[in-house]
Amino acid sequence: MPLTALDPAQVLSYIQEGAMTAILYCEPIFQDEQVIDFQYVWGNQKASEYSGLLPGQLRQSTMLEIFPNIRTSGIFSRYVQAWEQNQPQRFEREYVMNDRVWWLDVSVIRQGKGIVITALDITASKEIRRQLQQQTAVLQTIVDYCPSGLMLLDAVRNPAGDIIDFRYMLTNPANAQVTGLSVEQMTGRLLLDLFPGSYSEGMFQRIVEVTETGEIQQFEHHYQGDDMDVWINATIVKINDNQTLFTFQDITTLKQQQLALREQAQLVAASNQELKKSNEDLERFAYVASHDMKAPLRKIKAFADILRHQQQEQWDERTLDFIDRIQKSAAQLMGLVDGLLQFSIVSNWETSFLVVSLEEIMAEVLTHLQLPIDETGATITWQNLPRIIGNPILLSELFQNLIANALKYRHPDRRPVISISGEQITGAELPDRLNAVSDPNGPAVWWQITVADNGIGFDMKYQDEIFHPFRRLHTQRDYEGIGIGLATVKRITEKHRGYITVQSRPGAGTSFYLYLKEYLIV
Template identity: 45%
Template structure:
C-alpha cells in the first residue's frame, strides 16, 4: 500500500493528538471526579455530625418523640436513605429505613454529653471557670444514596470528553490544513519540477518560497539540474572527443567486429574508416586477447602486445580493454585502448644495454680495486721488511734523525697496509659475496661479541641484544656489518663512561619506495651512549675514507661505515644515522626479511665468477 506524504503526516498528527487528548481527558476526569467525591463525603460527614449533636438531649432523657422528629427532619435531605440512633449500650432507640436506587454509603458519629466537673464536697463560685467534661452517651448511623454522586460524575465525564473531542477535531483540522498548505506550496512544486526534468525538460527550474530545508532542497536541485545540463553533450561532441584522443581507441562487439575506431588508430595503422568498420579485429591483433578480457572480467589491465598495420608493420603497443555489459550483466561491447610504445621499447633496449655496460664497468672497477690492492700487498711487505731489517742491523750506524725517518716510514707503511686491507674489505662486498641464506641474527651478534670480548672488557662496555628476526642474508657480511657498528660504538665512547650498546628490532611495512617489491621488512636499531655527532654529517660518515676526528683522537681508516652502507645496498636495504653530540647515536638498519630470486641469482653468478678468477 502506497501512502503519500500528506497521508503519512496526517496519520502521525492523529496519533499524537489522540495520545495527548487521551492523557488530558484522563487527567481532568480523575481530577474532577475526585473533587466531587471529596465534596460529597464532606457534606455527608457534616450532616451526620450535626444530627449527632441534635440527638444529645433525646438520648439523655430518653425522649424518643424528639428523636423521631429529628430523624424525620433528617430524611428531608434527598440523598438520606436511613437513620439509626443507639444508646451507649448499642440499643436502638429510633430507626428509620428506606430504599435507594443504587449503592449507599453509611456515615456514623458518636453522641457526646458535656458536664461540668467540680471538686467533691465543695460549692463552686458562679464566676469560677469550671472545666467541661465530654463523655459518649450513644451513636448515630446515617445512610446516604450514591446515585446523585454517580450522576454528577457521569455528567462531568461527558462534558470533559465532549470538550476533548471538540478540541481534538479542531486541532486535527488545523494540522491537516497546515500539512496541505505545506505540501501544496513546498513538496508539490518540487515533485512536479523533478517529473518535468526527468521527462526531458532540462531547462525547467523549481521556484521555491521560504528559507526552510525544503526550499534549500529546491535550490540544490536547481544547481544540480544546471550542472547536469552543462555536462550532457551530443553524440557529435563525443565523436569529436574520441577523434581528438592521442591513443588508439577501438570498440568491438563481443564477436570481435569493429563498430568504432578513432583517427589516432587509423593514422597509426594506415587504414581509412570504411576499411575497418564491420571487419574483424583479428586483422589487427589476436582475437584471443579479447576473449581473455571477457572471461577474466578484468577491466583496464595493461598488457604489452603487438598490432599489425595495413602494410604488415608490427607495432609494439600497451594494450588494455574494458568490457561493457548490458542491463542483464551480459557483455555486449569491448572498448580497446592501444598506445604505441615503439619509442619506449627503443629506450628500454638502450637502457638495458647501458645497464649491462654499467654493471660490467662496475665489476671491472671492483675487480681492479681488488687486484690493485691485492698486488700492492707484496711491495708494501717488502718495504716494511727492509725497513725493519735496516733498523735492526744498522741501528747503531744511523743517527737519531735517520731512525726517526725510519720510524715515520714504518708507521706510514702500517697505515698504508691498513688502508689496503680496508679497500680489500670494501671491494670484497661485491667480489667475494656469498649467496643469501636464512640466518639467525642473534647468533651472528653473539659471534661478534665473542670477537669483541677483549675490547668490551677494556672499556667496561655492555651490549644488550633483543630478540631479532631470522632473515635471508649473506652471513659473512651481516657479521661484518654488526662488528663495524658495535666496534664503532665501543671506540667512540665518552671518557669515564662505560659504553652501553642496545640492539633491538621494530617491525615495519614498506619503509621506502625502492623496497616496494618486498612484502615484509624488519628495522634493526643499534643504539649507543657515546660521544655522538652533529646530524649535518649523517651522510658524510658513510662515504669511503671520511672521518670526523683525527687519527690522534681515534684510530681507524674511515671506511667502516662505508662498508656498512655497501652491505645494506647489496641486501636491498638502507642504513641511516641519527645523533646528538654528547647524547649517543642511533644507526637504523632497514632490510627485507626475504630477498628476490634475481638477487640470489646474481650472487650465485658472482660466486661462480670469483671461483673462476681465483682458479
C-alpha cells in the same frame, strides 16, 4: 451525396458545431473610407471557445473590442491587407485567454463583403517543436563541446547494394582539430574524397563491417595517412540500417609519453648494465691491485724495521724520525689496502644463505672484540635477535664493524654502552625514505635490528656520506682508521636485500637500524 446537394445553411451548421478549427466571418467597419475594425457576423463553436463568448455575444462584438492588442502586434494590419489587397494571409500567433496560452495557425482570405478567418489550435505541436528544438540545441552543444572526435556516417551504395563510400552527416570540432578540416568542410562530403588514406589504413573496411554486421568495434589505431600522424582509441557503432557512429579519443600525447618512457627505460637498463659491468671490472681491479700491493708494502715496512732496530746507533734523531714516519705511512697504507681488499671481497662474494642465529653471531663477534672491549670498559647487551636466512661470515663482519665503530668513536667522558635489539615492524612503520624504494609487493612485516651507542655522535647532514668508502668525518690524528667499515656494513646489508639507516646527534650517541624483510626470517 454531392456537396452541391446540401443546403448551405446545413453545411454551415456542421462547420459551426463539429469543426476542430475555429471559423469566423467578419465584415469591415469603415470611417472616412478607412477600415477601422471588423464586425463579427458569425463564428462556429470553436471560435466561441477561443473568444470566451457565446455565439450571440460574438456576433454583437467587433474584433478590436475582443482583441484590442492585435492593433499593436501588427496582426490587425494583416486582416486589413487581406481585405483591401485581396491577399491571403497565413501566420502563427500566440493567444492568451484566462491565463491559458494557446498557439494558433491562422489563415485569412477575402470572401464576399468580408473576410473568412480560420484558426487551428497548434499548441501541442508547437510544444513538441519547442522541446525538439531544445533537445536539438542540447545535442548540438554536446556534439560541439565533446572532447572526443565524432562522425555520423551515412553509407553510400552502388546499384548492387554494396557500400562504396560514406557521407558525413554530422561531425564536431574535436574531429576537425585532428583532421585539420573544419566541420563545414566535412559535413555532406564523402569520406574517401576527404581521407583516401582511410582505405589503405584499413579504417574504411572496419566501418563497412560494423554497418553490415552491427557488431561494435573498439580498437586502438596509429593513423599515418592523409598528412596525419595520430594515435586514436576508437569505437564504431551501427545506428540504423545505413548509418554508423564513429567516435574516438586522440591519445597521441599519451602514446608519445609511453614510447618516450619505454625508450628511457631501455636506455636506463642499458646504462645500468654498463654500470654493473664497470663496477664489476672496478671491483676485480681493486681486488687484484690491493692484493698485489701488499707484497711491496710489506717489504717497505720490513726494511724500515731493519733500519730502525738493527742499525739504530748509526742514525741521528732526525733520521730516526723519518724512519718512524715511513713505518707509520707504510702501516697506514697497509691498512688501506687491507680495507680495500676486504671491501672488494665483500662486493664480489658469491653469497650463499643458510639459517643463521644472530645471537650466536653476536657471541662470536664479542669474542673477537674482547680486547678492545676490556680496554675501553664497554658494556654490550643484546636481546630478541632473530634467526634469519643469511651468510654467517658476512653477518659477522657486519656486526663486528658496527661494534668496533661504536668502540672507536666512544665519548671521552663516559664508558661505552652498546645495545643490540630486534623488533618486528610493519611496512607502514618503515622510515619515509625507505617506503619510496622498498618493494610495494613485498611482505608487510620487517625486522628492525638496532645497534645503539652512547658515543660522540655526528651531525645528520653526514648521514649518507658515512657509508661511502674512505669517507671520514675525523682526521687520522684524532681517530685511526681508513673509512671502509661502514661502507662494508652497507654493502653486506644490501646483499641480504635489506636497508640500513642511521640516527645521531653530536655528543648524544648514534643508532644504526638494519631492516630485513620478513621472508628472510625462519
